[in-house]
């Protein structure tokens with residue numbers, strides 16, 4: 120090892136290939152998770168779509184030639200079964216995408232301890248359960264791995280009121296990402312995050328909110344986006360492919376902001 124070495128320059132097709140890799144995407148049945156699962160499958164990976172919505176997970180897996188499992192990421196035992204399923208179906212785990220997340224809006228002054236716990240258990244504890252179970256498997260395999268956590272621009276800056284618990288969970292997930300990257304580096308497991316801005320998904324009404332309260336909440340946020348539009352979920356999927364593949368071979372502990380410039384505002 121030294122600082123004058125050069126790595127072999129792989130052709131782009133090989134850099135982007137995930138051929139033979141086993142991937143788990145939590146919350147992979149729709150929205151950002153499905154967009155990520157689709158791109159990783161297109162790059163050759165075998166993808167386990169892991170989602171609370173069993174029927175949607177099955178349908179999503181069928182579309183991309185993957186497998187499906189019904190899982191609530193806030194339940195540790197179910198998450199361990201999810202990793203076991205990937206091992207049984209595909210022979211191991213190489214890449215984990217912690218995408219499952221919820222973003223109910225409620226002011227702190229109207230909220231209870233249970234409201235806070237629910238968000239933290241899914242968005243933060245769920246990522247811990249999955250990262251621990253997947254990393255244990257990756258360490259046993261001895262061939263490294265990748266963990267990608269889907270945070271949010273709210274991990275850096277609040278986008279609106281009513282999201283204090285969400286923002287706490289996403290700030291937490293970003294902190295967790297960095298320290299886990301430090302802990303797992305010796306096993307060649309690289310841990311990074313993607314921080315999306317507004318993305319058109321089922322959860323955000325596919326960019327056209329039907330709920331007037333939600334539309335009112337989104338309006339000031341939309342006005343702040345320099346690109347004047349929400350992201351298509353595939354615009355997160357493409358960045359996930361970058362972080363999942365050898366294109367990002369020297370990255371760990373990073374957070375890639377994909378927000379149409381909204382943090383500039």
Ligand SMILES: NC(=O)c1ccc[n+]([C@@H]2O[C@H](COP(=O)([O-])OP(=O)(O)OC[C@H]3O[C@@H](n4cnc5c(N)ncnc54)[C@H](O)[C@@H]3O)[C@@H](O)[C@H]2O)c1
Pocket residue numbers: 145146147148149150151152169170171172175190191192193218219220221222241245269270271272314315316317318319320321322323
């Ligand atoms: N859409 C956005 O504007 C946006 C912006 C920044 C970050 N994010 C983050 O991206 C992720 C996905 O968001 P989305 O908009 O695609 O959401 P979505 O609501 O459209 O889809 C979420 C998927 O996750 C599943 N899910 C929810 N709770 C789960 C649980 N406990 N266990 C397993 N699966 C569960 C749902 O069934 C669904 O299939 C979330 O972590 C969210 O915080 C979204």
